[in-house]
Amino acid sequence: MKLLEALQWRYAVKKMNGTKIPAEKLETIIEATRLAPSGFGLTPYSIIVVEDEETRKKLQPAFYNQSQVVDGSVVIVFAAWNTISEKEIAEYMQEIADQRGVAVDTLKDFSAAISGSFKNKTPEQARVWADKQAYLALGFSLVAAAAEEIDATPMEGFAPDAVDEILGLKALGLHSTVALTLGFRDAANDYLVNAKKVRRTTDKLVIKK
Numbered sequence: 001m002k003l004l005e006a007l008q009w010r011y012a013v014k015k016m017n018g019t020k021i022p023a024e025k026l027e028t029i030i031e032a033t034r035l036a037p038s039g040f041g042l043t044p045y046s047i048i049v050v051e052d053e054e055t056r057k058k059l060q061p062a063f064y065n066q067s068q069v070v071d072g073s074v075v076i077v078f079a080a081w082n083t084i085s086e087k088e089i090a091e092y093m094q095e096i097a098d099q100r101g102v103a104v105d106t107l108k109d110f111s112a113a114i115s116g117s118f119k120n121k122t123p124e125q126a127r128v129w130a131d132k133q134a135y136l137a138l139g140f141s142l143v144a145a146a147a148e149e150i151d152a153t154p155m156e157g158f159a160p161d162a163v164d165e166i167l168g169l170k171a172l173g174l175h176s177t178v179a180l181t182l183g184f185r186d187a188a189n190d191y192l193v194n195a196k197k198v199r200r201t202t203d204k205l206v207i208k209k
């Protein structure tokens with residue numbers, strides 16, 4: 001499928017049919033998500049990939065009983081960092097040094113620019129910033145899923161504290177930001193399966209200057 005066809009095909013599925021998605025498709029979606037850009041490249045989040053059925057059953061009440069959590073095949077929780085400190089920045093510098101084969105010293109100015117940016121933010125602003133980066137990654141996952149003809153429902157409809165508790169995110173310095181269920185649509189039982197896609201028209205969306 002061409003990109004725009006795939007984006008027309010996808011919709012936020014309300015009813016999935018319980019079929020497991022192929023492992024290689026999940027890997028592709030995860031890899032596309034890993035390739036999402038983020039501010040400074042810092043990637044201030046992890047993605048929690050929940051395939052285990054028991055864990056998804058535990059999560060369902062925290063998702064206000066949305067059926068896709070159990071009728072889908074995988075729930076991905078985008079979990080942003082709770083804090084951004086010198087430690088995370090230093091680890092990122094080391095990652096660049098290792099992956100690009102450069103001395104960490106050569107990254108001093110970049111590191112100082114990142115630190116400076118977060119010194120100007122309150123902890124709450126830093127958290128909001130990290131959440132925004134996680135949302136961008138969600139976008140990459142959604143497009144990748146459509147390209148792979150895997151159905152996906154983005155989800156904000158969950159109680160974050162309950163999800164954090166079930167997945168033990170606090171101990172990892174993370175909090176749930178947004179989620180995604182992957183699976184296959186139950187075409188016979190999803191009332192949205194043939195619904196026309198509603199979007200703001202281009203002339204309303206695009207303001208040309």
Ligand SMILES: Cc1cc2nc3c(=O)[nH]c(=O)nc-3n(C[C@H](O)[C@H](O)[C@H](O)COP(=O)(O)O)c2cc1C
Pocket residue numbers: 010011012013014066153154155156157158178197198
């Ligand atoms: C960030 C975000 C959170 C959403 N949360 C939910 C959700 O919790 N449950 C749900 O069924 N749909 C959810 N949706 C789906 C939207 O309602 C849907 O994407 C929107 O109406 C556009 O329709 P389409 O994706 O089917 O084209 C969410 C979408 C986004 C982007």
